[in-house]
Amino acid sequence: xxxxxxxxxxxxxxxxxxxxxxxxxxxxxxxxxxxxxxxxxxxxxxxxxxxxxxxxxxxxxxxxxxxxxxxxxxxxxxxxxxxxxxxxxxxxxxxxxxxxxxxxxxxxxxxxxxxxxxxxxxxxxxxxxxxxxxxxxxxxxxxxxxxxxxxxxxxxxxxxxxxxxxxxxxxxxxxxxxxxxxxxxxxxxxxxxxxxxxxxxxxxxxxxxxxxxxxxxxxxxxxxxxxxxxxxxxxxxxxxxxxxxxxxxxxxxxxxxxxxxxxxxxxxxxxxxxxxxxxxxxxxxxxxxxxxxxxxxxxxxxxxxxxxxxxxxxxxxxxxxxxxxxxxxxxxxxxxxxxxxxxxxxxxxxxxxxxxxxxxxxxxxxxxxxxxxxxxxxxxxxxx
Amino acid sequence: xxxxxxxxxxxxxxxxxxxxxxxxxxxxxxxxxxxxxxxxxxxxxxxxxxxxxxxxxxxxxxxxxxxxxxxxxxxxxxxxxxxxxxxxxxxxxxxxxxxxxxxxxxxxxxxxxxxxxxxxxxxxxxxxxxxxxxxxxxxxxxxxxxxxxxxxxxxxxxxxxxxxxxxxxxx
Numbered sequence: 001x002x003x004x005x006x007x008x009x010x011x012x013x014x015x016x017x018x019x020x021x022x023x024x025x026x027x028x029x030x031x032x033x034x035x036x037x038x039x040x041x042x043x044x045x046x047x048x049x050x051x052x053x054x055x056x057x058x059x060x061x062x063x064x065x066x067x068x069x070x071x072x073x074x075x076x077x078x079x080x081x082x083x084x085x086x087x088x089x090x091x092x093x094x095x096x097x098x099x100x101x102x103x104x105x106x107x108x109x110x111x112x113x114x115x116x117x118x119x120x121x122x123x124x125x126x127x128x129x130x131x132x133x134x135x136x137x138x139x140x141x142x143x144x145x146x147x148x149x150x151x152x153x154x155x156x157x158x159x160x161x162x163x164x165x166x167x168x169x170x171x172x173x174x175x176x177x178x179x180x181x182x183x184x185x186x187x188x189x190x191x192x193x194x195x196x197x198x199x200x201x202x203x204x205x206x207x208x209x210x211x212x213x214x215x216x217x218x219x220x221x222x223x224x225x226x227x228x229x230x231x232x233x234x235x236x237x238x239x240x241x242x243x244x245x246x247x248x249x250x251x252x253x254x255x256x257x258x259x260x261x262x263x264x265x266x267x268x269x270x271x272x273x274x275x276x277x278x279x280x281x282x283x284x285x286x287x288x289x290x291x292x293x294x295x296x297x298x299x300x301x302x303x304x305x306x307x308x309x310x311x312x313x314x315x316x317x318x319x320x321x322x323x324x325x326x327x328x329x330x331x332x333x334x335x336x337x338x339x340x341x342x343x344x345x346x347x348x349x350x351x352x353x354x355x356x357x358x359x360x361x362x363x364x365x366x367x368x369x370x371x372x373x374x375x376x377x378x379x380x381x382x383x384x
Numbered sequence: 385x386x387x388x389x390x391x392x393x394x395x396x397x398x399x400x401x402x403x404x405x406x407x408x409x410x411x412x413x414x415x416x417x418x419x420x421x422x423x424x425x426x427x428x429x430x431x432x433x434x435x436x437x438x439x440x441x442x443x444x445x446x447x448x449x450x451x452x453x454x455x456x457x458x459x460x461x462x463x464x465x466x467x468x469x470x471x472x473x474x475x476x477x478x479x480x481x482x483x484x485x486x487x488x489x490x491x492x493x494x495x496x497x498x499x500x501x502x503x504x505x506x507x508x509x510x511x512x513x514x515x516x517x518x519x520x521x522x523x524x525x526x527x528x529x530x531x532x533x534x535x536x537x538x539x540x541x542x543x544x545x546x547x548x549x550x551x552x553x554x555x
Contacts, residue, residue, distance in 0.1 A: 156405075160390075162390055168390070220390055220391060222401070227398070228398045228401040228402045228405070229391075229393045229398060230391045230392060230393055231391075232390055232391055
């Protein structure tokens with residue numbers, strides 16, 4: 001998903017869920033900020049790099065592909081962009097290495113989505129924004145894993161778009177980093193094939209290009225992990241489900257719903273706008289920001305400023321070290337660390353070391369994982 | 385999604401895609417195996433290992449050896465070209481491009497050749513002639529070559545049957 005959904009559509013969903021204009025803006029800003037909070041950015045504001053929620057291409061190229069590097073990559077991408085659907089998924093006749101990777105395949109309505117929403121309950125608006133980003137991406141990024149793996153994330157070349165009239169049109173891929181997609185002629189940019197199992201080029205949905213990020217497209221393809229079975233990706237339907245599930249989740253976070261259950265969508269609240277939303281979702285365009293923005297402004301009657309990554313930087317930089325955690329970015333950083341810690345812990349306790357070690361602070365006490373020292377300090381601060 | 389009319393996930397279609405992939409990958413394998421004989425010959429020359437039995441080489445003399453080497457090179461070139469032909473055709477077949485049936489006949493030739501080589505190597509092992517380690521490496525390579533050819537042959541037949549069935553159904 002891109003800024004059109006993570007920022008503007010999330011604003012609409014938040015407003016429909018009952019948040020005020022200002023709250024919805026803060027929430028959708030946090031949602032979109034998940035794609036911008038890289039180690040490079042965190043270093044530039046002198047914040048802990050362990051709160052990184054994304055990695056730039058330059059950072060990925062610079063990453064080491066040893067165990068430590070791969071665990072770092074997996075912590076970021078599995079926690080925020082490719083939340084695993086089932087950490088106990090059965091995989092008959094497979095090696096342990098393959099099982100571990102297979103179980104990180106992203107998908108909607110897994111237990112971790114419920115855990116993510118529960119984690120954000122009673123926390124900051126930034127935590128809610130992060131949870132909505134993670135939830136929405138489980139729909140867009142389904143069938144790919146947030147860890148470098150050729151055997152999971154590779155695809156064959158037979159991608160076919162299913163046009164609105166039901167006919168199939170071949171999708172072609174080119175490998176020109178930075179080049180724009182040609183939506184009209186069905187030529188998209190994708191990652192070049194690399195035979196190395198753990199190459200960065202085999203992370204996430206690179207081999208499918210930006211297809212999972214475009215709301216309008218319906219296509220079929222063959223993922224490497226599904227034993228030569230074809231797979232249908234219906235983005236308009238998935239994105240609509242994501243929108244309705246976000247509204248439901250945010251109503252839960254606001255206390256309007258008693259409990260958050262997966263497979264539950266607040267279609268009643270969204271129903272009056274369904275046609276308009278489906279029109280936006282099915283419109284053949286790379287970026288639907290303008291349409292979502294127009295809908296958001298109609299809903300609230302307020303102007304929605306464009307996303308600017310530096311909006312809250314000065315506030316954070318100018319705050320004293322004691323006050324930093326109470327700034328917008330400070331709360332975002334804490335929420336990001338909590339989400340990363342939770343997902344890492346769940347992966348680790350499932351017997352999977354791909355995201356590294358995790359020690360449950362509640363039962364073991366702090367045992368020296370520097371990544372999350374800030375979380376421990378925050379907990380102590382709250383206890384005092 | 386699974387019941388969508390757009391997806392072909394019946395067992396036959398899945399088998400067809402698996403076999404097509406087998407043809408593509410093992411087609412490359414057959415081509416690469418063509419160079420095994422050349423690598424072996426050059427290694428023997430470089431390491432000063434006898435290509436023929438020492439007694440045979442003595443009996444042939446210099447002129448006889450040149451003629452024998454000439455024929456050996458011709459046979460090896462033929463083997464390389466044949467394997468390249470079969471391998472590249474199998475790859476094209478796996479990629480769904482139009483390919484004639486002739487390469488299937490040549491796969492059978494290659495399999496017969498491999499069986500003959502395996503028989504000779506096993507005989508050599510049983511007779512205790514030749515270097516012990518060389519014999520086992522040669523046996524391993526020939527068995528691998530035979531296995532690959534057999535798998536390509538089975539996959540090619542299966543792929544062709546599926547295509548013929550699809551063609552018949554569409555007519």
